[in-house]
Structure formats: structure tokens, C-alpha cells
Amino acid sequence: MASRGVIVTCLLACIATIVIGCQTSSQASGEVRYLIGMSQANLVEPWRVQMNHEIKSESQQYTEMNVLFEDAAQSSEKQVKDVEKLLAQGIDLLMISPNEVEALKPIVNRAAEKIPVIVLDRDDPGYNYSLYIGPDNYAIGQQAGQFVVSLLGKQGGNVIEIQGFSDSPPAVGRSKGFREVLSEHDNIHIVDTIIADWMRDRAEDKVKEVITRYPKVDVIFAHNDAMAQGASIAAAKLRIQGIQFVGIDGLSGANGGIQLVRMGVLTGTFNYPTGGKVAVQYAMKLLDHEKGLPRRVTLSSERITRSNFQDGSTP
Incomplete structure (x- = not known):
């Protein structure tokens, strides 16, 4: 042997x-x-x-x-x-x-x-x-902003934005487009911005740190689906309900954005x-x-x- x-x-x-x-x-x-x-x-x-x-x-x-x-x-x-x-x-x-x-x-x-x-x-x-x-990351950010506006409706609400690297072109473009759309609505407020380096686990940890600071969070928009999934895991572990999660990437396959939308983990995503x-x-x-x-x-x-x-x- x-x-x-x-x-x-x-x-x-x-x-x-x-x-x-x-x-x-x-x-x-x-x-x-x-x-x-x-x-x-x-x-x-x-x-x-x-x-x-x-x-x-x-x-x-x-x-x-x-x-x-x-x-x-x-x-x-x-x-x-x-x-x-x-x-x-x-x-x-x-x-x-x-x-x-x-x-x-x-x-x-x-x-x-x-x-x-x-x-x-x-x-x-x-x-x-x-x-x-x-x-076009700026255009995708605008699309995401318009989608969040439609989700919140006339009552508006509180939003957390999760970025990848704060100074990377995709993050800059997405955030700029997203914030420009939301700035047109006085009843929608971005209450916090998290930098999670595009990583699911980091997004989960960061969301756990900040989410309890706010009485109510209605939407979490993440710059990719992995971070959006991490945010949803954090909310579930803290037993916080009523949040809608939006991501970007729209990949197929296990844990891809398409499956996460199909399962109801994400309210929506944008294929990238x-x-x-x-x-x-x-x-x-x-x-x-x-x-x-x-x-x-x-x-x-x-x-x-x-x-x-x-x-x-x-x-």
C-alpha cells in the first residue's frame, strides 16, 4: 500500500x-x-x-x-x-x-x-x-434609482447603499446615477453608505454593524448581487423584516442574481x-x-x- x-x-x-x-x-x-x-x-x-x-x-x-x-x-x-x-x-x-x-x-x-x-x-x-x-454604469445606476423609486411609491422611505470600492469607476458611476434619481424625491433618504469591496461576507458584516442604528430601512441597494445577498443574510440573522434588496450583475447559476430574484431573496437586479x-x-x-x-x-x-x-x- x-x-x-x-x-x-x-x-x-x-x-x-x-x-x-x-x-x-x-x-x-x-x-x-x-x-x-x-x-x-x-x-x-x-x-x-x-x-x-x-x-x-x-x-x-x-x-x-x-x-x-x-x-x-x-x-x-x-x-x-x-x-x-x-x-x-x-x-x-x-x-x-x-x-x-x-x-x-x-x-x-x-x-x-x-x-x-x-x-x-x-x-x-x-x-x-x-x-x-x-x-454604462451611470445609466445602470439611474435604472436602479428609478426602480427603487417605484418600489417605495408615494410614501417614500429609507435606503442603504452598498458600494464596492468607493473610488472604482463602476462604483462611482452607479452611485452617481442612483443618487441623482433619488435626489429628485424629498421623501426618499439614503441613510447610510457601506463600502463592502464587492464581497458578500463583508456586506453581511457591515450591514449587521449599521442597520440597527435606524428605526426603519425600506430598501438596500447593493452594487452587485453578492453584496445584496450578504445584506439579506444579515437582515435575516437579525430577524429584521420588510426590507427589499436590489442588486446588479444578474448572473445565472447557483446563487446568481437570476436565481436570487426567482427565490425572492432579491426584489430585482440588473444584468451586467x-x-x-x-x-x-x-x-x-x-x-x-x-x-x-x-x-x-x-x-x-x-x-x-x-x-x-x-x-x-x-x-
Whole structure:
């Protein structure tokens, strides 16, 4: 019988082989013409996991394409090193979803001097990219504000807003659009703003800390579904009822926003396309030197409520 140490060593070797295979290549065979590097801000947020999945799945439609994936694990310093590593490996095109736009600006612009660069989700005027792909966060914030206004009706109410990172472009845009709509209604008050770094558990902890300060909270709007779910868990543990929870992302699958709406955990959410599939399609166009390509692609977002399921228009 093999010793426990031998078994563990073999198991770890197998796992490492699987992980490396998943992270370094999207193609098992075929003649590779183009090597693409994808630098992801983190793989903790389900939305970013979905983005990578879409990139990998769509890239498999092109036998001449190979994708190398890097995970910055929420560290801008690591993401800079990740991009440098990808450039050293001779990539033909860089895709990047920045952890922090300002910190990544120098390396993004340095890469853009050599190869095409596609930026996903987080934009910055100082980026010299070939193409930006992402939804309009300001418009989504406005949509969320209008939805909350409709939920509260003439009586108005108290709202808590949960942001991701306070200075990230998605958080800034969503909050600005949301607050502008609510500011037009004197009977609606944002009583607190929580920064939860896009994390469900952090949102749960933060909501537990602040929610008992207020006699009544009617709506909690979170900048992603994971934080909205965390807020709902906090309220349930404190046995606080009557709060409606609204999120953003609208992912499918277990604990995704669509399921949370279907289950009644969230009153509504807004789908936030990752742009992964579109990025691969435009990557091929850029690498094939197709003319007339846009510099920005804005992805549309739609509201998801239980009525989507009741009228048969399942997202």
C-alpha cells in the first residue's frame, strides 16, 4: 500500500496539472496564430469568474487562438507583474480588467505601445487602449434609482447603499446615477453608505454593524448581487423584516442574481454583461487588422424582476 505522503504528493501534482492547464491555455490542439493574455483583477467575484469563463468558451471557437489567464487576486501590484509576465511570453494582444485604473495606467499604456489592448469593465481617460468594452454604469445606476423609486411609491422611505470600492469607476458611476434619481424625491433618504469591496461576507458584516442604528430601512441597494445577498443574510440573522434588496450583475447559476430574484431573496437586479464573449470576437478583428472598428463598445443592461419569470420572458 502506498504511504499517505506519496498519495498526497501525487494528488497535489494532479491538481497542479489541472490548474495550470485551465489557466494557461484555451486550446488543446490546432495551429495557434495568436497568443492572447487575459489579466483579471480577481477571481473572488462571481462576475469575474463568469467573464473568464466566457472568454475561454468563446476562444475555443477559434482554433488559431490561445489564451493565457492571470489572476491578480485584488492586488494592483501583482496585476502589473502579471501583465509584464504576459508581455514577456510574447502575447499578440492583451485583455485586462483592471483592479485599480490609476495604478494600472502605466503598464496598460506601455503594453499599448507594442500590441492591441482591450480593456474590460473599468475605464480611464488616460488609457491608450485599442478598445474598451463594458456597460454604462451611470445609466445602470439611474435604472436602479428609478426602480427603487417605484418600489417605495408615494410614501417614500429609507435606503442603504452598498458600494464596492468607493473610488472604482463602476462604483462611482452607479452611485452617481442612483443618487441623482433619488435626489429628485424629498421623501426618499439614503441613510447610510457601506463600502463592502464587492464581497458578500463583508456586506453581511457591515450591514449587521449599521442597520440597527435606524428605526426603519425600506430598501438596500447593493452594487452587485453578492453584496445584496450578504445584506439579506444579515437582515435575516437579525430577524429584521420588510426590507427589499436590489442588486446588479444578474448572473445565472447557483446563487446568481437570476436565481436570487426567482427565490425572492432579491426584489430585482440588473444584468451586467461581462463582455467576455464580445472581447474575444473583437480580439480576432483587431488581430486580423479589420478596418472601421469602434474604440468603445457599450453593453446594454436590463432589469430583472419576478415578472420576467411570470410573463415567460426568462432572462
